[in-house]
Amino acid sequence: MRIRKEMKSVVLAGAVGFAGAAAVAASRDSRPNILLCLADDLSAMNVGCYGDSQTRTPNLDKLAAKGIRFEHAYCSAPSCAPSRASILTGRMAIELEEAANLFGGFQSKYQVYTRLLEEAGYAVGFERKGWAPGNWKDFGWDHNPAGHEFGSFAEFMDQRPKDKPFCFWFGSLDPHLPYDDGYAEACGFMPEDIVLPAFLMDSPGTRKTFAGYLAEIARFDREVGERIDLLRENGELDNTLVVVSSDNGMPLPGAKTRLEDRGTQMPLIVYWEKGILKGGRVVKDFVSTSDLAPTFLDAAGIPIPETMSARSLMPWLASTKSGQILESRDYIVTGRERHCPAQPDSWGGYPMRSIRTKDFLYIRNYEPDRWPQGNYPTFVDIDASACKNDYVANWNNPEYRDYMALLQKQPEEILYDLRQDPNQLKNVAGSVQYAAVKKELAEKMISRLQSVDDPRMSAEGWRFDAYEWFTGWQHPAFGGTWRECGQEGL
Numbered sequence: 001m002r003i004r005k006e007m008k009s010v011v012l013a014g015a016v017g018f019a020g021a022a023a024v025a026a027s028r029d030s031r032p033n034i035l036l037c038l039a040d041d042l043s044a045m046n047v048g049c050y051g052d053s054q055t056r057t058p059n060l061d062k063l064a065a066k067g068i069r070f071e072h073a074y075c076s077a078p079s080c081a082p083s084r085a086s087i088l089t090g091r092m093a094i095e096l097e098e099a100a101n102l103f104g105g106f107q108s109k110y111q112v113y114t115r116l117l118e119e120a121g122y123a124v125g126f127e128r129k130g131w132a133p134g135n136w137k138d139f140g141w142d143h144n145p146a147g148h149e150f151g152s153f154a155e156f157m158d159q160r161p162k163d164k165p166f167c168f169w170f171g172s173l174d175p176h177l178p179y180d181d182g183y184a185e186a187c188g189f190m191p192e193d194i195v196l197p198a199f200l201m202d203s204p205g206t207r208k209t210f211a212g213y214l215a216e217i218a219r220f221d222r223e224v225g226e227r228i229d230l231l232r233e234n235g236e237l238d239n240t241l242v243v244v245s246s247d248n249g250m251p252l253p254g255a256k257t258r259l260e261d262r263g264t265q266m267p268l269i270v271y272w273e274k275g276i277l278k279g280g281r282v283v284k285d286f287v288s289t290s291d292l293a294p295t296f297l298d299a300a301g302i303p304i305p306e307t308m309s310a311r312s313l314m315p316w317l318a319s320t321k322s323g324q325i326l327e328s329r330d331y332i333v334t335g336r337e338r339h340c341p342a343q344p345d346s347w348g349g350y351p352m353r354s355i356r357t358k359d360f361l362y363i364r365n366y367e368p369d370r371w372p373q374g375n376y377p378t379f380v381d382i383d384a385s386a387c388k389n390d391y392v393a394n395w396n397n398p399e400y401r402d403y404m405a406l407l408q409k410q411p412e413e414i415l416y417d418l419r420q421d422p423n424q425l426k427n428v429a430g431s432v433q434y435a436a437v438k439k440e441l442a443e444k445m446i447s448r449l450q451s452v453d454d455p456r457m458s459a460e461g462w463r464f465d466a467y468e469w470f471t472g473w474q475h476p477a478f479g480g481t482w483r484e485c486g487q488e489g490l
Contacts, residue, residue, distance in 0.1 A: 032275060033240040034167040034296050037224045040129060040176040041256060042246035044265045046217055054195055056218040059225035060244055063271040066279045072286045073268030074332045075248050078257050079339045081134045083247040088112040088145050090293030090308030094335050094454050098467040101338040103133050108140030111305045113293040114147045117167045120302050123160040125150045129171035135470040153227050157234055170227055174220040177251045177383040179212025187215040198423040199254050201403035205386035213250060238273040241299050245289055251383040253391050254406035257339045257373060259354040259363050260424040264334050278320040285329035309452050331357045333448045337464040342374030342381040345477055348465040351456060355445035362441040363414040366456055372410050
């Protein structure tokens with residue numbers, strides 16, 4: 001089992017415990033099962049154990065109380081398919097060519113943890129949303145990269161070989177839009193009683209949508225609990241590495257597809273009775289959901305491919321410490337390319353990169369003349385909802401000017417001082433007093449991006465806009481699909 005060089009110091013007093021865990025993982029008969037419970041559009045800020053008092057996540061909170069909660073976990077990209085590709089490959093989405101885009105292609109040349117586990121004797125499956133949305137069928141795969149599809153976890157548990165360890169991907173559809181009318185109220189989430197995040201305008205449509213969001217979070221929590229119960233009933237819970245996380249943030253204006261925390265900070269809860277040396281801990285190191293692939297391989301005793309730029313979290317599971325454990329894990333870099341072809345005159349995306357530390361968030365917009373979530377009135381990068389309808393209706397309303405500013409064209413650089421501005425609403429990038437901080441953050445971010453050969457660090461960034469958009473959607477400016485006329489908008 002490999003622990004990368006930068007990780008060696010993290011083991012500390014847990015070194016003996018980790019060695020024991022490694023010995024267990026290396027034994028075929030006792031290799032751990034793996035259950036990944038992945039929400040669809042859930043921000044960390046809306047989980048109970050992350051500080052939200054109005055949401056209802058008793059099952060997630062219980063797992064966190066007995067396991068490990070990562071305070072600073074981030075997705076690689078705040079968009080469904082790119083983030084999921086990153087989770088599977090253990091690489092930043094921007095390393096994955098077409099797969100950096102929503103509705104892109106996912107090439108089978110990339111190593112994914114599911115395939116490596118299956119080759120090592122694991123039974124591998126998924127339910128509902130695996131790697132999606134996008135095209136894997138034309139890129140060398142014989143099934144979804146997340147595994148073999150099953151109707152449910154119960155069906156998988158019934159059909160799996162009982163003498164093999166298993167790896168299962170529960171890809172919930174919650175809390176992704178759309179939300180059923182009346183469901184939130186039936187669950188006790190009354191729109192008039194909702195406390196909205198500071199970045200959202202207060203309107204009837206916003207309240208209705210946010211209530212639906214909270215209701216579906218509660219449903220995701222309940223379904224996670226049902227899968228934990230099934231593990232327990234089958235006598236598999238103690239030796240199952242359970243991970244709960246999400247692909248990107250809430251599907252509301254100014255969140256999903258954006259690099260502020262509301263779009264990129266994910267819940268990350270790890271529970272493993274036999275593999276965690278000390279539970280009930282909160283870790284403040286900055287980690288990525290892309291770290292899950294090498295973690296799963298590490299736990300199973302499978303060599304981690306050198307191509308995986310992410311790092312195993314196994315040393316954190318073996319530690320007994322809370323708080324900041326490894327000093328070098330004091331920042332995270334994220335990015336995005338095309339979510340939807342949201343620009344009025346091209347098929348281009350909105351290229352962004354960011355670096356997040358404890359005190360600052362620095363964002364670089366590489367095409368500031370483009371619209372960050374699409375232009376008025378379509379805002380193509382924002383999912384349809386009553387909330388979105390209210391934003392469109394109030395676009396020119398001076399009362400909501402500050403909220404609409406998040407959807408306007410953005411400056412090339414954004415810097416938030418999180419000590420003064422935890423809601424990440426005031427850009428101080430132009431302030432002289434922050435010049436040194438901005439320079440330091442930009443240089444550190446660029447160094448990390450260069451280390452993974454980000455095309456935006458060379459003259460190759462245009463390729464992200466040139467990759468095919470695999471849908472039948474017709475761009476209004478060109479009157480056809482990407483395949484029919486995409487080259488016109490490059």
